[in-house]
Structures are given as C-alpha cells and as structure tokens.
Amino acid sequence: xxxxxxxxxxxxxxxxxxxxxxxxxxxxxxxxxxxxxxxxxxxxxxxxxxxxxxxxxxxxxxxxxxxxxxxxxxxxxxxxxxxxxxxxxxxxx
Numbered sequence: 001x002x003x004x005x006x007x008x009x010x011x012x013x014x015x016x017x018x019x020x021x022x023x024x025x026x027x028x029x030x031x032x033x034x035x036x037x038x039x040x041x042x043x044x045x046x047x048x049x050x051x052x053x054x055x056x057x058x059x060x061x062x063x064x065x066x067x068x069x070x071x072x073x074x075x076x077x078x079x080x081x082x083x084x085x086x087x088x089x090x091x092x093x
Contacts, residue, residue: 003027038079048086055080 001009011023034044034052043053059075083091 046084048084050084050087051082053080053082054078 007020007023007027010027011018011020014023037044038052038054041054043051045051054077057076057078060073062071062073063069064071
C-alpha cells in the first residue's frame with residue numbers, strides 16, 4: 001500500500017462523503033505531525049498499532065566491497081517502528 005492507496009481506502013470507507021482532497025490533507029498533516037515529533041526526539045505512539053521512535057546509530061568503519069578500502073560511516077539517526085499487540089495479532093491470524 002502506498003500513500004494514494006491509503007487515501008483511496010479512507011475515502012471509500014468513510015461513512016460521509018469526504019473528498020479525496022480533504023483526505024489527502026488529513027493524511028499529509030498526520031505524517032507531518034509524526035515527522036515533527038520524531039525530529040524533536042520524541043516518539044509517536046498509537047495504542048494497538050505501534051510506535052515510531054528514533055535511535056542513534058554510532059559511527060563505524062566499513063569496507064568498500066569493490067576495492068576493499070576502509071571507509072568511515074558517519075553517525076546518524078534512524079527511525080524504528082515497533083508493532084503493537086493488536087497489529088501483531090491481526091497479521092499473525
């Protein structure tokens with residue numbers, strides 16, 4: 001599923017006649033809110049669905065597979081998702 005599929009799904013399941021334009025704006029705002037929280041070092045927790053949070057990845061030394069030369073890999077932040085209990089149960093049925 002991609003973003004357009006999600007928008008189509010929400011618009012089709014809505015009990016009211018909500019436009020795809022409005023659904024698109026709502027989905028964009030939801031993603032923006034999650035992104036903003038993660039940028040500020042917080043986490044986005046959705047009970048039953050899961051939690052998005054950032055973790056710090058340490059700087060390491062890697063190896064170029066073509067040349068065998070050692071390269072430095074810079075430290076970075078990464079986003080981690082942990083599925084909630086209900087999501088895990090739904091997927092494992």
